[in-house]
Each structure stands twice: as structure tokens, then as C-alpha cells.
Amino acid sequence: MRIFADNLAEQLNKQLHPIYLLLGNEPLLIEESRSAIYQSAHMEGFTEKQRFSLEKNAHWEDIYNSVQAMSLFSSKKIIELELPSSGVNNSITKELAALFPLLHPDIILVVIGSKITKAQENAKWFKQLSATACRVNCLTPDITRLPQFIRARCKLRNLTPDDEALQMLSQWYEGNLLALNQSLEKLTLLYPDGELNLVRLEKALSRSNHYTIYHWCDALLAGKMKRSQRILRQLKAEGIEPVIITRALQKELTQLFAMATNLKLHNLHQIFEQHRIWQSKRPLYTAALGRLSTTKIQHLLQLLCKIEITTKTQYEQSSWPLLQQLGIEACMPQVKF
Missing domain, CATH: 3.40.50.300 (P-loop containing nucleotide triphosphate hydrolases)
Structure with missing residues (x-):
């Protein structure tokens, strides 16, 4: 089981x-x-x-x-x-x-x-x-499961977060469950009545989330623009090199392009099996394939190439604005005329 x-x-x-x-x-x-x-x-x-x-x-x-x-x-x-x-x-x-x-x-x-x-x-x-x-x-809960996970943790400690508090806890502690556990213990001591809201959280806690490059790639596939920009800002603040980000995204976009090309010949299930896509990732690729055409994916790959060239040759020019642009374009739905 x-x-x-x-x-x-x-x-x-x-x-x-x-x-x-x-x-x-x-x-x-x-x-x-x-x-x-x-x-x-x-x-x-x-x-x-x-x-x-x-x-x-x-x-x-x-x-x-x-x-x-x-x-x-x-x-x-x-x-x-x-x-x-x-x-x-x-x-x-x-x-x-x-x-x-x-x-x-x-x-x-x-x-x-x-x-x-x-x-x-x-x-x-x-x-x-x-x-x-x-x-x-024992995998770290992704952003879709994290609110449910946090609510269950709160219940064990007789804490009752409202919806805004739950959303804030999810954003602050994504990828850092050890810090979340410590913070919930602290909140239990500070607020014996168990009621949690934004004011109490901001007063008692500090942000302790931890994002990886793969969180950003998943947000782009899902088309979540605000989330992708928030993750990108934190990656920049943590000093992650842009070239590492472009390499991770290149793999995702290249695979996405191959899958989009095969859509005319095979159904989604066959494509997922062919590319050995994990069940947990299939909703992300489904969202991306429904939003992005092969032409748009080619454009994103060209923009990614430009970012990599800028990163490796134009040392005086920052690549982060271009990464931000790519993130916005990847999340925008395809305009049909």
C-alpha cells in the first residue's frame, strides 16, 4: 500500500x-x-x-x-x-x-x-x-498539497489558521518543512487560543521559504505568473547563477517542444509514456501544451539562447530582466485570432 x-x-x-x-x-x-x-x-x-x-x-x-x-x-x-x-x-x-x-x-x-x-x-x-x-x-509536499499539509499540522497543535494565514504560511515555508515545524511550535506558545491570521503571523514569524530552480520551471509549465516571478526574485536574492537556471529550463522547453510536435500523431497519454513523464508532472505539461504552440515554444527557446549568450559574453549586462521577460511570456496564454 x-x-x-x-x-x-x-x-x-x-x-x-x-x-x-x-x-x-x-x-x-x-x-x-x-x-x-x-x-x-x-x-x-x-x-x-x-x-x-x-x-x-x-x-x-x-x-x-x-x-x-x-x-x-x-x-x-x-x-x-x-x-x-x-x-x-x-x-x-x-x-x-x-x-x-x-x-x-x-x-x-x-x-x-x-x-x-x-x-x-x-x-x-x-x-x-x-x-x-x-x-x-516522504517527498516534500508541492505547492498544491502544501496548504492541506499545513492545515493538518496546525490541527495537531490546536491551531486554526484562516485562509489568508494558510496561504502566507504556504508561501513562506515552501521547501523548508523544518522551519515550518519550528514556527508552528512557536505559534502554539505565543497564541494559546490557536487563532492565526495575517497580523499575528507577521508579528511572530519571518519568511523562511526555500525555492529551487525546479520550482520555477514547474511554475512556468503551470502558467502561474505571479508565483514564477516571486520564485525568480528569491533565486536572484540567493545568488543563483543565471546560467544554471537556463540549463534547467532548456531541458524542460526542449522536451516540451518535442511533445508538442508529436501531438498531431499521438494522444497525451501516449506522449507522456513515450517521454517517461512522472504522474505528478503530467498536469503541468498538460497545462503547458494546452497554452503554448510549437511556434511559441520555439520563440521561448530562442529567447533562452539569447539569455545564455548574454550571460556568457556580456558581463556588464544583467540577464535577470530577460529571465523575467521569458517567465512572463511562458505564462501568458496563446493569443488566437
């Missing part, structure tokens, strides 16, 4: 799974999920914990011994395997495939890693794991 990290507590109250797969890039969600699993498992008699990193030179013999060590006096245990940040290679997949059949009811296996690719999902070890595992999404 698949659940979001914020639904894990509810799931643990119903059932304790033999395997948990914590996947994502958000440290707060991974740590909270790990703690929730340990707490529930401890109540069921799983009092021993062992952690193993599967980075290079992992001691697989120790892992196998830990799984197979059983006696009348041994306690139930939780075994945690941390996948390498570089991904799962063939050597690790072979070991994992051999390990899973050895698991027994006195062991709960917790596997922690970053985002899994489609190819990895089809691998033997992952299919074996998924058959009995609870897969917990």
Missing part, C-alpha cells in the same frame, strides 16, 4: 506492517515516520533496533546474521537499511532480493531512500518488497 507521511500515524493505529519503505527527500518527514514506526513497534514488543547503511563496502554478512539470529531469549527487532544517495546498483539489488525471503514475523524491516525511478520500481527486489510493504511518501 502507498500512503503519504502525514497519514502514517492513522495507518499504524490499524496495522503494523512487516516492511516499511520510506521514500523521499524531506528529512523531517523521514525522521517523523521513522519515529512513529519505532514507537508503534515498541508497543508490540519490538524492542531492539539495528541500523545498516548500504553505501559502498556495506557489511552484508552482519545484515544476514541480524536477520537470522533467533533464540528463545532474543527479542523482536527492527532492522533499518539506508539506501545509498547515489541509487541502488546491481550488487545491492541482488543482496536485497536474497534478503527478503529470510524475513520472519519477529522482524520489521524499514528501508529508507530517496525517490525511486520507474525502472527501479520494476526491479525484482522492489516488487518483492512492495508485495507486503507499506510505502510511505
Whole structure:
């Protein structure tokens, strides 16, 4: 089964799974999920914990011994395997495939890693794991899920934000859940009545959002002009080099152009499958393809080329106004006559 990290507590109250797969890039969600699993498992008699990193030179013999060590006096245990940040290679997949059949009811296996690719999902070890595992999404919530995520967090602390406060919290803490968690704790102490509005937030908190280049690219695909300009201003303030931004956007626009060209021959589902577009990204590309013609995308690529040339050759001229222009044009709907 698949659940979001914020639904894990509810799931643990119903059932304790033999395997948990914590996947994502958000440290707060991974740590909270790990703690929730340990707490529930401890109540069921799983009092021993062992952690193993599967980075290079992992001691697989120790892992196998830990799984197979059983006696009348041994306690139930939780075994945690941390996948390498570089991904799962063939050597690790072979070991994992051999390990899973050895698991027994006195062991709960917790596997922690970053985002899994489609190819990895089809691998033997992952299919074996998924058959009995609870897969917990620990990815940082995107802007569409963030307000719902924050509202649920507030509810746990008896905080009641109005709609404007919720929107402000979403803007201020996007991409920085650790800061959000700390701020909600602070608000709980400052306002015992739990009522949150713009005046109280501005008085108590400071902006702590963290945007990446990919947030900007996603905003352009979605056609969200105000959001894209806000992200671009913060990227500039953080000293992100324009050439890094243009490289990321070049990949998106090039792929978008290829997809738009194929629209006459294939439907959207076929195009998404052909280009291996993640389900979470498909609404963004759908919006962009419905808004931008191949001619407009070509124009954006030409403007992007101009920005890159300016960045690399015209050192006395700033590229940021051109990036701002590109962002505006990419978000504007196509004018039809």
C-alpha cells in the first residue's frame, strides 16, 4: 500500500506492517515516520533496533546474521537499511532480493531512500518488497498539497489558521518543512487560543521559504505568473547563477517542444509514456501544451539562447530582466485570432 507521511500515524493505529519503505527527500518527514514506526513497534514488543547503511563496502554478512539470529531469549527487532544517495546498483539489488525471503514475523524491516525511478520500481527486489510493504511518501509536499499539509499540522497543535494565514504560511515555508515545524511550535506558545491570521503571523514569524530552480520551471509549465516571478526574485536574492537556471529550463522547453510536435500523431497519454513523464508532472505539461504552440515554444527557446549568450559574453549586462521577460511570456496564454 502507498500512503503519504502525514497519514502514517492513522495507518499504524490499524496495522503494523512487516516492511516499511520510506521514500523521499524531506528529512523531517523521514525522521517523523521513522519515529512513529519505532514507537508503534515498541508497543508490540519490538524492542531492539539495528541500523545498516548500504553505501559502498556495506557489511552484508552482519545484515544476514541480524536477520537470522533467533533464540528463545532474543527479542523482536527492527532492522533499518539506508539506501545509498547515489541509487541502488546491481550488487545491492541482488543482496536485497536474497534478503527478503529470510524475513520472519519477529522482524520489521524499514528501508529508507530517496525517490525511486520507474525502472527501479520494476526491479525484482522492489516488487518483492512492495508485495507486503507499506510505502510511505516522504517527498516534500508541492505547492498544491502544501496548504492541506499545513492545515493538518496546525490541527495537531490546536491551531486554526484562516485562509489568508494558510496561504502566507504556504508561501513562506515552501521547501523548508523544518522551519515550518519550528514556527508552528512557536505559534502554539505565543497564541494559546490557536487563532492565526495575517497580523499575528507577521508579528511572530519571518519568511523562511526555500525555492529551487525546479520550482520555477514547474511554475512556468503551470502558467502561474505571479508565483514564477516571486520564485525568480528569491533565486536572484540567493545568488543563483543565471546560467544554471537556463540549463534547467532548456531541458524542460526542449522536451516540451518535442511533445508538442508529436501531438498531431499521438494522444497525451501516449506522449507522456513515450517521454517517461512522472504522474505528478503530467498536469503541468498538460497545462503547458494546452497554452503554448510549437511556434511559441520555439520563440521561448530562442529567447533562452539569447539569455545564455548574454550571460556568457556580456558581463556588464544583467540577464535577470530577460529571465523575467521569458517567465512572463511562458505564462501568458496563446493569443488566437
